[in-house]
Amino acid sequence: xxxxxxxxxxxxxxxxxxxxxxxxxxxxxxxxxxxxxxxxxxxxxxxxxxxxxxxxxxxxxxxxxxxxxxxxxxxxxxxxxxxxxxxxxxxxxxxxxxxxxxxxxxxxxxxxxxxxxxxxxxxxxxxxxxxxxxxxxxxxxxxxxxxxxxxxxxxxxxxxxxxxxxxxxxxxxxxxxxxxxxxxxxxxxxxxxxxxxxxxxxxxxxxxxxxxxxxxxxxxxxxxxxxxxxxxxxxxxxxxxxxxxxxxxxxxxxxxxxxxxxxxxxxxxxxxxxxxxxxxxxxxxxxxxxxxxxxxxxxxxxxxxxxxxxxxxxxxxxxxxxxxxxxxxxxxxxxxxxxxxxxxxxxxxxxxxxxxxxxxxxxxxxxxxxxxxxx
Amino acid sequence: xxxxxxxxxxxxxxxxxxxxxxxxxxxxxxxxxxxxxxxxxxxxxxxxxxxxxxxxxxxxxxxxxxxxxxxxxxxxxxxxxxxxxxxxxxxxxxxxxxxxxxxxxxxxxxxxxxxxxxxxxxxxxxxxxxxxxxxxxxxxxxxxxxxxxxxxxxxxxxxxxxxxxxxxxxxxxxxxxxxxxxxxxxxxxxxxxxxxxxxxxxxxxxxxxxxxxxxxxxxxxxxxxxxxxxxxxxxxxxxxxxxxxxxxxxxxxxxxxxxxxxxxxxxxxxxxxxxxxxxxxxxxxxxxxxxxxxxxxxxxxxxxxxxxxxxxxxxxxxxxxxxxxxxxxxxxxxxxxxxxxxxxxxxxxxxxxxxxxxxxxxxxxxxxxxxxxxx
Numbered sequence: 075x076x077x078x079x080x081x082x083x084x085x086x087x088x089x090x091x092x093x094x095x096x097x098x099x100x101x102x103x104x105x106x107x108x109x110x111x112x113x114x115x116x117x118x119x120x121x122x123x124x125x126x127x128x129x130x131x132x133x134x135x136x137x138x139x140x141x142x143x144x145x146x147x148x149x150x151x152x153x154x155x156x157x158x159x160x161x162x163x164x165x166x167x168x169x170x171x172x173x174x175x176x177x178x179x180x181x182x183x184x185x186x187x188x189x190x191x192x193x194x195x196x197x198x199x200x201x202x203x204x205x206x207x208x209x210x211x212x213x214x215x216x217x218x219x220x221x222x223x224x225x226x227x228x229x230x231x232x233x234x235x236x237x238x239x240x241x242x243x244x245x246x247x248x249x250x251x252x253x254x255x256x257x258x259x260x261x262x263x264x265x266x267x268x269x270x271x272x273x274x275x276x277x278x279x280x281x282x283x284x285x286x287x288x289x290x291x292x293x294x295x296x297x298x299x300x301x302x303x304x305x306x307x308x309x310x311x312x313x314x315x316x317x318x319x320x321x322x323x324x325x326x327x328x329x330x331x332x333x334x335x336x337x338x339x340x341x342x343x344x345x346x347x348x349x350x351x352x353x354x355x356x357x358x359x360x361x362x363x364x365x366x367x368x369x370x371x372x373x374x375x376x377x378x379x380x381x382x383x384x385x386x387x388x389x390x391x392x393x394x395x396x397x398x399x400x401x402x403x404x405x406x407x408x409x410x411x412x413x414x415x416x417x418x419x420x421x422x423x424x425x426x427x428x429x430x431x432x433x434x435x436x437x438x439x440x441x442x443x444x445x446x447x448x449x
Numbered sequence: 450x451x452x453x454x455x456x457x458x459x460x461x462x463x464x465x466x467x468x469x470x471x472x473x474x475x476x477x478x479x480x481x482x483x484x485x486x487x488x489x490x491x492x493x494x495x496x497x498x499x500x501x502x503x504x505x506x507x508x509x510x511x512x513x514x515x516x517x518x519x520x521x522x523x524x525x526x527x528x529x530x531x532x533x534x535x536x537x538x539x540x541x542x543x544x545x546x547x548x549x550x551x552x553x554x555x556x557x558x559x560x561x562x563x564x565x566x567x568x569x570x571x572x573x574x575x576x577x578x579x580x581x582x583x584x585x586x587x588x589x590x591x592x593x594x595x596x597x598x599x600x601x602x603x604x605x606x607x608x609x610x611x612x613x614x615x616x617x618x619x620x621x622x623x624x625x626x627x628x629x630x631x632x633x634x635x636x637x638x639x640x641x642x643x644x645x646x647x648x649x650x651x652x653x654x655x656x657x658x659x660x661x662x663x664x665x666x667x668x669x670x671x672x673x674x675x676x677x678x679x680x681x682x683x684x685x686x687x688x689x690x691x692x693x694x695x696x697x698x699x700x701x702x703x704x705x706x707x708x709x710x711x712x713x714x715x716x717x718x719x720x721x722x723x724x725x726x727x728x729x730x731x732x733x734x735x736x737x738x739x740x741x742x743x744x745x746x747x748x749x750x751x752x753x754x755x756x757x758x759x760x761x762x763x764x765x766x767x768x769x770x771x772x773x774x775x776x777x778x779x780x781x782x783x784x785x786x787x788x789x790x791x792x793x794x795x796x797x798x799x800x801x802x803x804x805x806x807x808x809x810x811x812x813x814x815x816x817x818x819x820x821x822x823x824x
Contacts, residue, residue: 113768116775118776119756146744158761158765399491401491
């Protein structure tokens, strides 16, 4: 079986473009990973997600372990077959979500015990159990089990949490073992404290991972603080391994992160926005429920080639959102994921051509113009 | 512009197969028309509806006049462009739905005044206004404005309602005028009273329509009573015009209606069932939320070629239904519409080959076996 590997093709400033090879297919970087929390990208068929240009999906360990259960998915042939997505899947470790979603959490050196937010059943997640679940799911890129506070938080809390996560990273590495064709990523923590981030990155490099994530951002600190951290955090990581910024973000967050050396990102925003009537276009955000769209025969973006823009007017999208029709979420999610992948493709091309500054200037200029005027 | 026309290709007993020609494409009969109430077949993209084999959709005048408004749709280029479905559309007249859905209805010789169930706004529907709305929508097959009681109802109420509908049918015909390429269908009423149905059919034939619908069935009378009526009602209508049974039904209702000489049907059942976790297969109804499916790796129907059956296990469909995921309604609706169109295609082929009795025997035999046993 071919092994997991990362090839860097070009850099432009600190921005990078490359390819992650996996037995289930290549991942072109910078890559945006749509989120398929409960074994589905909400409102999309997997072939439609692929049609937007996605090379890889993210699945959530916390949700899947509770429903339908990791061992059930394993018996059914693994997550890829279960959800009808044969390309790469990255799974998170459950650490972040158990702390934000579960009830009656109890955190110890060993791990986290909690009650399911779905049925109140009692569960335990440890580094070892997280590795076992992600193996049962058949994940291609497995995340080390970690824990992090929302920001702002005091330095002691951030430091303690980071050090615990580093001990868990070691246990994750040991439990993961040697699985050719599958990758284990470590997660840098340390909040906005540069020295803690530096310690964390060193601890992870010492253990050795197939890729490195930057965790604990996009948790309330704001874009400026996040970018300040990203000005140095990617540089703490090995050049020859992919760098994954977790849970980011809006289009301008993504562009700023890539400019600072990030290779992979994930976020629920494009799909969640799609279900609440929010579209993302080259000109910024469009709230389709606004009455100004009710008679507008124009598409969301006349230069967009997604099915929502090729087939439907703003007036239609407004109508079906107001009427509560499923097609509203289906079309807007498709558009948003398509637009996100267009951003990624544009950045990959621009970086490869050494024109990323130009590309960014054009990206920001069009956004500054804002949405088209009403008819 | 080519004119509307109906060609009968073959009969087998009282069952018929043929083609309705319209400027927007052919409709193969017997035809099942998926319902796109509010300018969308719920949970489906129009290209997916087409992929199931649908030649024509039904739109609801009542819903569309209230939201987004018929004149708005007209300004936007008509219903076909609005909802991205360029093939034929049949619209109902609003008569049935205003009586079942609207608030504060007042029925007079002139028409019906009512308040919108959406925002309480006041509206009037008359034969003339219904024709105007259906013209504004751009409907290919326009239905005469009528009214009918739920069954059981007393004979006087049924007779009075039928005679009013016949006067409205005349006004509909006059208001419709001459619109090459567009068809106007009259609607036979009269409940389960054979003499009233006969009078109604004669009144409509006297006026002259491009096709004839059988209305006022599937309103609570049960399958046996409906079939008793269908044993004679289609025979009251001209051989050379399409016959449309409104609002029917379950798979066995459809097969029984075609056997009795019906050419067209519509029903929300396959799409509504899809959203509530009910699948229709060759073996009858499957309730996907039942726990017996939780670990079942088999598709709903191993011989079905729809995306739900080709790509997903019962276990997956069970999981996404339980998790409240949109893909549940999307996949089950697709399956149900696909299965309905498979029934129609099978009947058309069997009638053309003079083997419709055989086909019906096989249809009923497989249903009698029931769903596959749990694993």
